[in-house]
Amino acid sequence: MSTASKPTISDVAAHAGVSIATVSRVVNGGEEASVGVALETRRRVREAINDLGYVPSQAGRTLRRQTSNLVALLIPDITNAFYAAIAHSVELALRDLGYAMTLCNTDEDPELQDKYLQEMQEHQVHAVILLGAVESAGLEKAVKAGVRMAFLNRRAPTETRMPFVGIDNRAAGAAVARHFLAHRYDPIAVIHGPLGSSASRERYEGFEQALRANGVELAADCIEHGDLTIDSGYTAAERMLRTGRRPAAIFCGNDLMAYGAYRRCRDLQIRVPDDIALFGFDDNPMNDWLADWLSTVRVPYDRFGSATAGVIGRMLSAADEGPRETPEEILLPYQLVIRGSS
């Protein structure tokens, strides 16, 4: 049984008594669109396709078309629900555009990012979307090779003229600072992310500058940093709380680090948010259910998809109209979410 190997377009053509060109036209013509193939012929071809269980080969198609229907999404940490939510949103939007998404986890590792970048080039992906890109040699190479790219959440770490979708992190950081000042928290502390990442840096700078503008200076022992993981939030909080002075509020570079800090506080019998206020960033979708003590900056993860689809779509036409003077930038609205301030 089933000695027959995969049927190809020629098998279908033979079975339907037409040429392969006609089959191709039927397959590629929209559902009922009149692509210029007679109704009766189309019916016959459709029948043959069904009879044989024909599945067109993307390899053949890609080879001929010189571009695939794949779009790559590089993501730093798939287990971070915030990133996962963005990935989900992007997948939906791409699907509407007729693309299939392949998702690659870079673990914030430049080497791995480069490996994936190369691999996706090999697959002639239609575009590479970098959610939280990290600086790497391969980035420049890909730009030179003409790979379409888009940067989400974090700006391109190097000069690329590629579009960006995200929020105004600097302004958001400043907004958090103003919130802290309004509540007269003192002392104020911060656990920031890696300053090499534009998002983390801008958040921190916006926060710090807004404080300074209001005459508040961050004490040296009130500045810690982590690498955006829960663990690093825990250890950063550990270092910070080891000293005598206990901060009244900590601004964490993302929600995950705030989770870690939270855990450390509980271990020390410090109540959140009564004894200490924690502020995160991203608004992980979990928060409403599990972290009603965490105030945070809500980044509208479900709006990344359509925004990204937009820039990807525009990159096609952009090629004709010559290079833009400045890369496209879509800034999504953010929002302060204040929780637990009963």
Next chain:
Amino acid sequence: MSTASKPTISDVAAHAGVSIATVSRVVNGGEEASVGVALETRRRVREAINDLGYVPSQAGRTLRRQTSNLVALLIPDITNAFYAAIAHSVELALRDLGYAMTLCNTDEDPELQDKYLQEMQEHQVHAVILLGAVESAGLEKAVKAGVRMAFLNRRAPTETRMPFVGIDNRAAGAAVARHFLAHRYDPIAVIHGPLGSSASRERYEGFEQALRANGVELAADCIEHGDLTIDSGYTAAERMLRTGRRPAAIFCGNDLMAYGAYRRCRDLQIRVPDDIALFGFDDNPMNDWLADWLSTVRVPYDRFGSATAGVIGRMLSAADEGPRETPEEILLPYQLVIRGSS
């Protein structure tokens, strides 16, 4: 600048003064393996590849080889950290085997699952891994078409002779029941997942039967069900807690539904775990940080990767040795994690 279109293997061949066959051999031969190309030639080819920035085309390769280096992972809900963790583990293992993973979110939707199944067939993926498969027509079709598949966490909903990797859900459910009995919780309640999914069904049946074996019967108003989302856990708990009788312990079909139930309890000023014990399933990686009140069954998500790599690898050789009488089954160890019972 950069008028040159992508260099192909022939460009490299010309540049290095060899034939394309030789280039292919160099590209495919391992790093230092002696594939039968002279050292000096190899050096020249490598140089040419570098000079030109040559990137081999997977389309060409796939077309010729009749199989790609892609493995598809179908996942029901990427924002569920437990599934995400498994996906991560699988990606790592596949990478070691030299495959690239493409991740597709099925949203538990049979239609979408079928769409992806078809699409992945078009890409001639090396295998399709179904994490939490749902019953659908396309599944049978894919089996007939000779697609290699593996089922993770949930058993194949229909007869496919394809391998399974997961835990003994029935035994785990029974273990939870015994735990409840030991604590003399009364009354005992359950919020189970969709009984169409083998995992949910087996968990529930194991639980229920173990209770019955010990002379405990679940009351009708102590049985609710959800669809494994947080929301459904919330509403299920709402229905259950509306009645006068408050259960002493609820066994939830997965951690997410337990989160929802938790939220409902808090809304009603019911303390967890003091007033009511919640038991989940999966042990979402978040739990240690954010849910120290949740006891659960730990499924070793980080062991799915290598186990899956194993079955995938074995499917290659399996073809030769004729069909197995019974599909391979790998049962991973599970573990009861008891939290908050200070």
Next chain:
DNA sequence: ATTATTGATGAAAACGTTTACAGAAAAGCA
């Protein structure tokens, strides 16, 4: 010195599509 044996290389044939071009039939028009 001749013959086997080994090792490196090249020529050429697939693999399954899409699409430009051309030809044929049908339809419109005078």
Next chain:
DNA sequence: TGCTTTTCTGTAAACGTTTTCATCAATAAT
């Protein structure tokens, strides 16, 4: 009727690989 226009279909040429087979040189064996 003859002419032009439209609509449909087929032929054939890429697209970039891998791999079999043959060739040829160099080395080993007699």
